Amino acid sequence: MICLGVDIIEVARVRRAAERWGPRFLQRVFTPTELADCGIGGPAPRYESLAARWAAKEATAKALGRGLRGPGAPQRPGFQTIEVVRDPQGRPTLRLHGAAAAAAAALGLDSLALSLSHTHDHAVASVIGLATPLRQPG
Numbered sequence: 610m611i612c613l614g615v616d617i618i619e620v621a622r623v624r625r626a627a628e629r630w631g632p633r634f635l636q637r638v639f640t641p642t643e644l645a646d647c648g649i650g651g652p653a654p655r656y657e658s659l660a661a662r663w664a665a666k667e668a669t670a671k672a673l674g675r676g677l678r679g680p681g682a683p684q685r686p687g688f689q690t691i692e693v694v695r696d697p698q699g700r701p702t703l704r705l706h707g708a709a710a711a712a713a714a715a716l717g718l719d720s721l722a723l724s725l726s727h728t729h730d731h732a733v734a735s736v737i738g739l740a741t742p743l744r745q746p747g
Contacts, residue, residue, distance in 0.1 A: 612716065612738035614671030616664040620732055623660040638663065638688040646695065660732035661701075661725040666691040668734040669703060669721065673712040686712060693723070701725050703736070716740065 626634050627649070635644060639662060644650065647659040669691045686709035696702045703721045705713055713721065718738040725734050 611740075612672040612674070612718065612736075614668035614673070614736045614738075615734070616667035616671065617731055617733040618660050618664050618667070620657050620660040620727065620730055623663055623732075624656040627654075627656070627659070638666075640689060640692045643693055646693075657727040657729065657732060661727045661734060662693045664732045664734035665693045665701070665703070665723055665725060665736065668736040669705075669709065669723075672721070672736040672738045673709065673716065675712055693725075713738065 635649060639647075639649075639659070643659075643662050647655045647662065649659065666688055670686055673686065675686060686705075686707070690705060690707040690709035692704040692706065693701050694704050701723055703723050705721075716738065717740040719741050720739050722737045722739070723734065724736075725732070727733070
């Protein structure tokens with residue numbers, strides 16, 4: 610099985626939300642690792658990178674065949690259950706928790722491949738979920 614999710618977002622939208630709602634918004638959507646990786650709370654926050662992580666969460670939810678949790682949708686993964694982290698080579702990769710991990714397991718996914726990109730104005734993410742086909746005996 611192969612699953613695909615893609616999302617694009619305006620960087621300004623994420624910047625405005627962060628400036629308007631502050632830590633309450635940021636801590637609800639992003640993990641401490643994600644905030645640190647994007648320099649949030651430091652002298653030069655990288656909103657392009659933060660927007661790319663938002664897009665990654667949305668793209669992952671789409672690949673899993675679910676939306677992100679909102680009002681009236683407790684079975685859907687929440688923002689915090691999809692985390693963008695860096696692998697040992699510094700490449701972005703996904704770490705799933707809770708409902709997102711359960712959704713991936715239910716689909717039989719073995720791995721998720723993540724690609725992020727951004728300009729000053731937009732951020733985009735694509736996620737491909739891969740599952741090894743079940744081998745038939747004999």
